[in-house]
Amino acid sequence: MNGSRKGIFFTNLRAPALVILLSAVVATTMTDIASPHVEHVLLDAIAVLFGAAASLGIIYTLLASLLVGRFFARSVNVPVQFPGVTVIKPLHGDEWQLSGHLESFFNQDYPGPVQYLFGVHDANDTALKRVEALRARFPDAAITIVADGRLYGPNRKIANLVNMLEYASHDILCFADSDVRVDSNYLRTVVGTLDDPGVGLVTTVYRGLCAPGFWPRVGAALTNYHFLPGVITGVAIGRARPCFGQTIALTRQTLDAIGGLRQFAHHLAEDHALGEAVRRIGKSVAIPPLIVQHACVEDTFADFFTHELRWSRTIRAADRSGHLGAVLMHPLPLAILAVAFSGGATAACLIAGAALLARALLVLCVDRAIHGRTRGLWNLPLCDMLQFAVYLASFGSSGVVWRGIRFSVDGNGMLSPVRDE
Template sequence: MVILVGSVAAAMTNIAPPHVEHLLLDAIAVLFGAAASLGIMYTLLASALVGRFFARSVNAPAQFPGVTVVKPLHGDEWQLSEHLESFFNQDYRGPVQFLFGVHDANDAALKSVEALRERYPQAAITIVADGRLYGPNRKIANLVNMLEHAAHDVLCFADSDVRVDSSYLRKVVGTLDEPGVGLVTTVYRGLCAPGFWPRVGAALTNYHFLPGVVTGVAIGRARPCFGQTIALTRQTLNAIGGLRQFAHHLAEDHALGEAVRRIGKTVAIPPLVVEHACVEGTFTDFFTHELRWSRTIRAADRSGHLGAVLMHPLPLALLALAFSGGAAAACLIACAALLARTLLVLRVDRATRCRTRGLWNLPLCDMLQFAVYLASFGSSGVVWRGIRFSVDGNGMLSPVRDE
């Protein structure tokens, strides 16, 4: 970064008088310093709101209706058996059907399902292998094919790489039972596979995504809906016209949430955090995954994604420091940004009852997250399940070529 700034300054020396160059650099430094200061204020606000969000309580459902847990599968993922098994160990008194779906009857993920069938012989397990497609979003096609076999009217969609605790179904159904609620979704933390890059991915999830959602919801700016949990009734799903309409969406979960809101229902987020596997073992895999996720957010909420620049106070402060030539004020802002981000990490871990680890990685993680954020404003293409897609201005997918 310093080398880049020096190169820019050298080029400017050849085309502008020294005093003009200094004024321009000072103006840029002030701009970044102001943005970093606003980012620090945001970070302190998020630190306060995270604790308040998870301090809420959730009532148990008045009744315990039957629930169909809908799990689309694809491949033998890291700790797939453990993730799936967490849904079998629920403190829920009602009947539960476990509905698993694949496009190919030979999918390796089914080995984990069969092992669970042997381990839980009394569980109601249904497997659907159906290759029908309705658009480029293969996850939606899988879900549409599976729903023909759903036994209960409460549907809980959850991604295959999610792990939950024993209170999960009780809290989700209890929230869905509240007046006016049409859909329940949840925030999530990163559960990292062994290795450096999975730890970085988990840090980005825990200390950028999670507090960002909590803060956005609290100030009325965010309208989230995440595939890690989408629970709704069959009646609500029919009222919005079913799932097939989302077969061309990149952010199908966001589009589903918006459809529920349009019929006058609320999308609720209980004080419940689930774990989402972070498994990208190389820098390329990590960056590709994070870039797809960032572009998904951009497709779902362009103005909100632009305003998310304030979620990066430390990189902004370091830019102010570089452009100012190490000015004392910029140094103070950078120190304040680092302290604010450290406080946020500690508050998130405390609120979610997790042990804080790897604080020394925080500056690197923040810089990588900022790089992903900047890159998301470039090409609108994404790579998903090995297939490259282009994404239009409405967030619609079009396949380009196989990777």
């Protein structure tokens, strides 16, 4: 869904996450009924479980630190020809730095024809003011605006895209969320990758672009240092099947072959479902060594937590076992729990120190790979604990809130609206 870090990746790593969580519950329950000796043994056992999980998480973190640099060091495919491309942008409201995000798609080093297709549900949507300003600034650009309120299910983004498609002029379709900013080589890289044999869809990883304020910085840190290395590691070890709404490029023929977009109108993770549909017809989903920027704008703790929780529940709804395995992405919180349950045992403290150093190394490696500026390392423990809290909370409910509407999500990742917020 637009405006959320919703793209799905799947580690499918098997970890004793459920055992760990259940053990913690059992420890709390047994406190009042167990003898001191039994209680001590139980707490030590739980500490060992958390320590073991943290140690595996450290190994994962070190592996991710290595792989993230390799991912972006790959060569970039450049197209030999430059066919026409329709850039499709669903809009809703005047978002933070919307003009800059949209303008980045106009400043492309791409010699082929490009159509810019913008869609809204309401002809009075304030985002259209930004589009009209761009039309004045780029008078030669092929800009098409579609205002159509038809819906085909609870996923309003899919409805917006379906309503726009009939106005697309070119056979290469590049869908990109409104809160995305790209470099000038974006279309060259995407089109070149799409031209590779067997590729049916191109998607891209992304980093956080934070609005002013503390909580946007935390949101960007979680994007850069949890989400991004998790995707890259999952792809490298063959356990990830990503497809992200920040970029979905495919041909009209491929879209027709999978049956069009309307079939995804009830999906929470419509981007993941679209990628899986392309794989089912025997084509691959390619991820070039290209990174785009995704706006992180939640400026209060409540907005931040709700946003992150929606993303985490989206992953859980799409792949429950993979979401359990993601516990290994949290070595520092696991190590801190090991310290707490062991009563500050030396071994647990050493694991916690190693986890902190491993996470700091990962931050440095990510920033070097994406040419980012490392700052705020002192916030790292807080960010990691917040991410772990979101992860645990995602097991508590299947509901999500998107643009003021609460949805329930069934076991197949399908949306049903509950009530207005």
